[in-house]
Amino acid sequence: MKIEVLQEKENRPLARREIDFRVEHIGGTTPSRADVKAKLVAQFDADAALVVIRSLNTNFGAGMTEGSARIYTDPEQMKRVELSHIVKRHETKKAGEQS
Numbered sequence: 773m774k775i776e777v778l779q780e781k782e783n784r785p786l787a788r789r790e791i792d793f794r795v796e797h798i799g800g801t802t803p804s805r806a807d808v809k810a811k812l813v814a815q816f817d818a819d820a821a822l823v824v825i826r827s828l829n830t831n832f833g834a835g836m837t838e839g840s841a842r843i844y845t846d847p848e849q850m851k852r853v854e855l856s857h858i859v860k861r862h863e864t865k866k867a868g869e870q871s
Contacts, residue, residue: 773797775811778838787849789816791841795828798835802828808839809862818843824854824862 779792791812795803805825813820828839844850851859 773800773803773807773811775808775815777815786853787845788853789843791816791843793839793841795837795839796835797837800835802830802837805861808837808841812841812843816843822847822850824850824858826858 774796776794776796777791778794779790781790783790793812795808795811797803805828808828809820809823809825812818812825813823822844824842824844826840826842828837830837842854844853
């Protein structure tokens with residue numbers, strides 16, 4: 773799985789970076805949000821708790837997924853700006869917890 777950054781924008785008033793990307797996964801399955809998030813955390817040296825995957829869009833049979841992500845610098849700002857169900861979706865699950 774390879775991630776190509778299409779556009780990166782610094783949004784200082786909201787204390788975040790906005791990233792549009794493309795994931796190449798030809799011959800493989802569509803990557804999960806967790807896989808994409810892990811790659812973005814490694815690529816941008818970010819805190820995993822402050823990365824939000826906004827969208828992932830895959831065209832059938834193309835082997836390419838386009839998406840957008842936001843990397844926040846402040847956890848309180850992330851909770852103020854993002855919708856509550858989006859923040860909850862990106863929280864790490866505790867041992868024994870099911871979705």
